[in-house]
Amino acid sequence: MNANLLTLEGVHTHIGAYHILHGVDLAVARGQLTMLLGRNGAGKTTTLRTIMGLWQASKGHITFDNKDITASDTPQIAELNIAYVPENMGIFSDLTVKENMLLAARKASRASQMDEARLKWIFSLFPAVEKFWNHPAGKLSGGQKQMLAVARAIVEPRELLIVDEPSKGLAPAIINNMIDAFAQLKATGTTILLVEQNINFAKRLGDRVAVMDNGRVVHAGSMQALAEDEDLQKSLLGLAI
Template sequence: MNLLELRGVHTHVGAYHILHGVDLEVPAGQVTMLLGRNGAGKTSTLRTLMGLWTASRGTVSFKGEDITQLATPAIAARGIAYVPETMGVFGELTVAENLLLAARRARKLAELDTARLDWLFGFFPALKTFWGHPAGKLSGGQKQMLAIARALIEPRELLVIDEPSKGLAPAIVLNLIEALRSVKAEAGTTVLLVEQNFRVAAELGDRVAVMDDGKVVHRGAMAALIADTELQQRLLGLSLGAHQ
């Protein structure tokens, strides 16, 4: 069963035709990797499904409901969390306040789910260390951790993440992999992940869709792509194995 589906999605931004009929399926309970060369349309696809850009043609469906024309807050309210490539943390607010903003069930810090926080601190201990510090003073990698933790502060049905390992040290990347594995295994959360780190793609992906020139040109099992170096070269211009 597909939790999310894009059918024939076109997106225009001003005079530019960005997406050219994207067809994408995201099966429930799995991690779907969205891969492709720079400029292929991956981030544009995420922005469109989140309503940040409006599709000019085609449909975006979540749990069978057409959400194509919904505003971003209405899409998020359906249980979709989005971590943009830019992270989008609030620099003047503390780490704690950033997490509180994302926890719709809590109105003050004392109401945050402490068990959930401890679970997040296990993967990203720096967030506990800098709990009361302004987020703007964190390193780039720590801001990325905060952005991901903010998306995970409450259970979500779909987690949409744009290049989460970007700027992270290798040890933190391993923590990220374990966190996302845990989210899928323990909570049954579905994940759609854009990632340039092919080790992360290989470790996490169940399914893969490869984009080129604003459309999906390949879809299938991630394991099959990992095993086929010729297909990797043709679709991505490089070998996944060389980056593990």
């Protein structure tokens, strides 16, 4: 079995006239949490959207579980048991929390058919999801919406979970709750690719790290090694953890 569940090799992405990714090489190790770091505008979100087929790679190869998905469209990629939580969370505001969850539960056509044990586990991770189960999702706070977005992505077991900046704009207490949730997900063996700006978040959770700059991965290695090297942090990110 390949040690890497997801690999990008020489991936370029153009959006209209703009050349955003310039040959991205990225490996996401199976069963680990890989952090994707970098300054604003480095190409992190574009990388995630290219993996998910929301933007098509203009050059290079994307491989998931030994299958080339470079030219696959988004529904085909989702069918491979990959879940994506975008930066804007993608919540359906007019639907209830329950209805948002049910939409993601492909094996259930009504709430009673959802995996009860898994729901109970999700409620333990994100109590607000249970508390506001029958409330319109649009009425939730920003932190509660982020909890719902992640809960919805894991309503069924996933091979790969891709999340874009889960701590953005959240209060410290909610960030700690989110860190605990991802730690539990890691313990189940779920492979996770996480874009994050909160360096403490990255330090506490990451197994591996890739740092992007100007549309390329300029550093890859262990998260611990980066966390312990202040000179490397400053040269790559302009700050120290």
